Amino acid sequence: MAEVLVYxxxxxxxxxxxxxxxxxxARRIGEPVAxxxxxxxxxxxxxxxxxxxxxxxxxxxxxYADYLVVPKVDALQAAHEAVSPAAVLVAxxxxxxxxxxxxxxxxxxxxxxxxxxxxxxxxxxxxxxSVFAASYTxxxxxxxxxxxxxxxxxxxxxEAAPAAGAVESLSVTFSAQATGTKVTGxxxxxxxxxxxxTEAAIVVSGGRGVNGxxxxxxxxxxxxxxxAAVGASRAAxxxxxxxxxxxxxxxxxSVSPQLYIASGISGAIQHRAGMQTSKTIVAVxxxxxxxxxxxxxxxIVGDLFDVVPQLTEEIKSRKG
Amino acid sequence: MSLxxxxxxxxxxxxxxxxxxxxxxxxxxxxVDGLLSELDEYAVEQALQISENSDDDVExxxxxxxxxxxxDALRKALSMGADKAIHVEDDDxxxxxxxxxSLVLAKAVEKAGYDLVISGMxxxxxxxxxxxxxxxxxxxxxxxxxxxxxxxxxGTVKGRRDGDAASEQLEASLPAVxxxxxxxxxxxxxxxKGIMAAKKKPVQSWDLSDLDIDEGExxxxxxxxxVESAAERPARTAGTIVKDEGEGGKQxxxxxxxxxxx
Numbered sequence: 377m378a379e380v381l382v383y384x385x386x387x388x389x390x391x392x393x394x395x396x397x398x399x400x401x402a403r404r405i406g407e408p409v410a411x412x413x414x415x416x417x418x419x420x421x422x423x424x425x426x427x428x429x430x431x432x433x434x435x436x437x438x439x440y441a442d443y444l445v446v447p448k449v450d451a452l453q454a455a456h457e458a459v460s461p462a463a464v465l466v467a468x469x470x471x472x473x474x475x476x477x478x479x480x481x482x483x484x485x486x487x488x489x490x491x492x493x494x495x496x497x498x499x500x501x502x503x504x505x506s507v508f509a510a511s512y513t514x515x516x517x518x519x520x521x522x523x524x525x526x527x528x529x530x531x532x533x534x535e536a537a538p539a540a541g542a543v544e545s546l547s548v549t550f551s552a553q554a555t556g557t558k559v560t561g562x563x564x565x566x567x568x569x570x571x572x573x574t575e576a577a578i579v580v581s582g583g584r585g586v587n588g589x590x591x592x593x594x595x596x597x598x599x600x601x602x603x604a605a606v607g608a609s610r611a612a613x614x615x616x617x618x619x620x621x622x623x624x625x626x627x628x629x630s631v632s633p634q635l636y637i638a639s640g641i642s643g644a645i646q647h648r649a650g651m652q653t654s655k656t657i658v659a660v661x662x663x664x665x666x667x668x669x670x671x672x673x674x675x676i677v678g679d680l681f682d683v684v685p686q687l688t689e690e691i692k693s694r695k696g
Numbered sequence: 697m698s699l700x701x702x703x704x705x706x707x708x709x710x711x712x713x714x715x716x717x718x719x720x721x722x723x724x725x726x727x728v729d730g731l732l733s734e735l736d737e738y739a740v741e742q743a744l745q746i747s748e749n750s751d752d753d754v755e756x757x758x759x760x761x762x763x764x765x766x767x768d769a770l771r772k773a774l775s776m777g778a779d780k781a782i783h784v785e786d787d788d789x790x791x792x793x794x795x796x797x798s799l800v801l802a803k804a805v806e807k808a809g810y811d812l813v814i815s816g817m818x819x820x821x822x823x824x825x826x827x828x829x830x831x832x833x834x835x836x837x838x839x840x841x842x843x844x845x846x847x848x849x850x851g852t853v854k855g856r857r858d859g860d861a862a863s864e865q866l867e868a869s870l871p872a873v874x875x876x877x878x879x880x881x882x883x884x885x886x887x888x889k890g891i892m893a894a895k896k897k898p899v900q901s902w903d904l905s906d907l908d909i910d911e912g913e914x915x916x917x918x919x920x921x922x923v924e925s926a927a928e929r930p931a932r933t934a935g936t937i938v939k940d941e942g943e944g945g946k947q948x949x950x951x952x953x954x955x956x957x958x
Contacts, residue, residue, distance in 0.1 A: 387861060444838075444839065444840070444841075444857075444864075444866060445829065445839060445841075449833075469859075469860060470825065470842055470859065470860075471859065473824065473826050473829075474826065474841065476826075477794070477824075477826035478829050478830065478832075478833045480920070481795060481798070481830055481833050481834065482833070486793070486795065486919070486920025486921040487920070487921070488921055489824045489825075489826060490823070490824070502924065506929070507823075507926075508715040508821075509711065509715075510929060511715070511928065511929055512717065512926050512928055512929060513926070513927050513929050514925065514926045514927075515924045515925045515926075516921050516923045517921065517922055518920060518921050518922075519919070519920060519921060519922045520920045521920070552836075553836060556837070556838030556839070556868055556869075556872075557838040557839055557866055557867070557868040558867045558868065559864050559865070560854075560865045560866065560867050561864065561865035562862045562864050562865070563862060563863045563864075564861060564862045565860075565863070574860075578957065602957065602958075620844075620858065620879050621858065621860070626711070626820065626823070627817070627877070627878045634957075635955075635957050645711050646711075649823075652929075656955060656957075657932075657935075658948065658951070660948070664937070664939075671932055671935075672932075672935040672937070673932075673935040673936070673951075674935050674936050674938075674948065674951045675935060675937040675938070676937075676938055676939075676940050676944040676945075676947070676948055677938070677939045677940060678939065678940025682940060682942075682945070683940055683944040683948065684945065685945070686943075686945025686946060687944075687945035687946075687948050687949055688945075689945070690945055690948075690949035691949055691952070691958055694949065694953060694958050695958065
């Protein structure tokens, strides 16, 4: 059976959820071979094996943290040479897409980004994408070289599928470009204790109607009652009420949770682009004509300052 | 000292228009009005700010690859304050994918001469966000991308990249390829004077032969990916809309419970 390379996104050995989703998709095409780089790389093996990795290629070197993107491209290229895989899968983070693109160029391969589904096909893997602010769904495949495909978080379920997960060390020679862009400082994000926005099963977002940074506490309280991540529209972020890392929309994060709750968000195309593929959509807005109501499964026309706290209280009392 | 900045821009269909696919499954550009991609305005703005903050003699060239109408995007960038423009236009470019586009841009940037390339974070139509990285790979120069802050001094570009897990400070020697996000600073509006001045600024037109690119390297036929189908997403079935009469939050909780979210 053909092997499929899966690039592992991890923090000091802790594997992030989108990588486990990639393993689910990789198993539809072939046998997953994971590539884990940098500090803690070999600590990823147990988790990856549990989810289907037959092999885990690891390489630890300071270059992965000290320089941007290129060292990881060098390593994936080395893994590609070692394995000759049927496809290379990378999670669709900003960095993931850049790594994948440069790898594809080196391999003489085509690249597909932001797939939301992947299936085996006669002429290679077929990727489903959601385009034009999710108003169209396309199916595409790579027609030249080894397909390099990046997949959005929440595109597949995490499945247990125990495999050998044999750790092998990967031999990597860094290219002349590897040290071109130096990372001179790194400030980790302060953890909010809430789920990662793109990975969360439930997202609760606030927009212009929240009307002030201090009022986001109402949105956060609802999110916490549901164990949800907090999102914000561009209007709320541009007004300085909530950090840009939480922005949902075309120039922010694209999310596809089981449940999306929009409060005080009109639903401009900019925002819809980032949340339209959510499974269930709920909105609270004063304006009955707001375009967000065209998308909802359930909507309340009303003042979010009345509706949202009442909802939060009701959820808390139901959950006991 | 002089600093040559090339800003790559894209002419895209208006995102607020009814965007759709043509029969050959490329983006239909005829039925929807086009404009300079909003995200590229940030790249033009940062080029202008680097120029304004520099003691060097800075020249800003805007570069686009696209059909005849793409000149509108160049005009907009010139009216914001860029010095000159290059339009790569060739019928054989229709349907070129990101890999092919990066080839055309790389050849054009090299022909134009550059110390710094500045791009937007992604286009607003394809939204892949990979062209700056591809361009750096092709040019063999450092990639300093997705910056929300950028500065250039003494042959070095520095910037802040806000990632998911951390905010990183980056540094590279010129020449380099930079991309900037929509957090890098609001783009200026063209002034009346700027609009008038733009009409007199030079716009050069190049085709594939000017760039020594073979037609077999670009275009829909030679793309590295094939779109097999494109279907309009079915409209979401109309949901229940309730006017809040004082119990809206409780009704919403009831709905969430019925869907097993609580």
